[in-house]
Amino acid sequence: MITEKKPFERYEFHMSNKNMKxxxxxKFNKIGDGTEIEFTEEVSLNNPIMNLFAGIYLKKQQELYIKDLKKALGE
Incomplete structure (x- = not known):
């Protein structure tokens, strides 16, 4: 569920499924001709074993998001 959306500035959402919430x-900040990004994630997993892999998975998702964003921007 999207909780806040300010174009080119801030995007927030809550997430929940059978495995996590x-x-x-x-946050997106204009810096000269570029953009600085800052991501904050807070995740609680229902299965303690999943905690072993959560950091790796979230990092991979961030990298994929940045790659897709750069592609969309023609970089």
Whole structure:
């Protein structure tokens, strides 16, 4: 569920499924001709074993998001 959306500035949403729940915040700041991004994620997993892999998975998702964003921007 999207909780806040300010184009080119901030994007927030809550997430929940059978395996986890939490929220994600993305901040986008114009720096010269570029953009600085800051992501904050807070995730609670229902299965303790999943905690072993959560950090790796979330990092991979962030990298994929940045790659897709750069592609969409023609970079």
């Amino acid at each position: 939490g929220y994600w915040i993305g």
